[in-house]
Amino acid sequence: QVQLVQSGAEVKKPGASVKVSCKASGYIFTSYGTSWMRQAPGQGLEWVGWISGYNGNTNYAQKFQGRVTMTTDTSTSTASMELRSLRSDDTAVYYCARDDSSAHSVYWGQGTLVTVSS
């Protein structure tokens, strides 16, 4: 069965960086892309960006350009997202999700809480 397992919760200080990983299993990792979304407390979903499992091509939301880097390791079927220069409003649950056709996602990770606080 398809599973996406994310790394654990993080607490960071403003200005620091965080890297969240997402290990995939149950499907051919290189046949799908991975999207990253986040959800601030009490808010809706926000798309952070996407990375191809095939060739590592990326597409970042304009809001995060220059602050985010997404990578994949096909040997371990793992996608990762690094967000730099953290601010308090980056506090959110970050989700990875397998990208299916027509911009929807059937499979999601369990979420990783990133807390940014001094």
Add this chain to the structure above:
Amino acid sequence: QSVLTQPPSVSAAPGQKVTISCSGSSSNIGNNYVSWYQQLPGTAPKLLIYDNDKRPSGIPDRFSGSKSGTSVTLGITGLQTGDEADYHCGTWDSSLNARVFGGGTKLTVL
């Protein structure tokens, strides 16, 4: 300030029907497929509807989706207390070159 607009909350009694709207523009809903997600408290979103009106396997036919122009609607019939959750619409925005979502709608089953 989400790109797609949803009502913050809706409510209905058990057994009744409820609809949740999601409006956008020609660059997103008007020309792309829409999906709907159910999010129970403390859990990841779960896909309910994709390609405007298709249900993944395992999703009961109490859930339905429809589209008209630049708006979509999620319908839920035979409401159950277990349906209490947040519901999110999402699609691709061709102008932003990005996935976009609504702000989410909290469903209360009274």
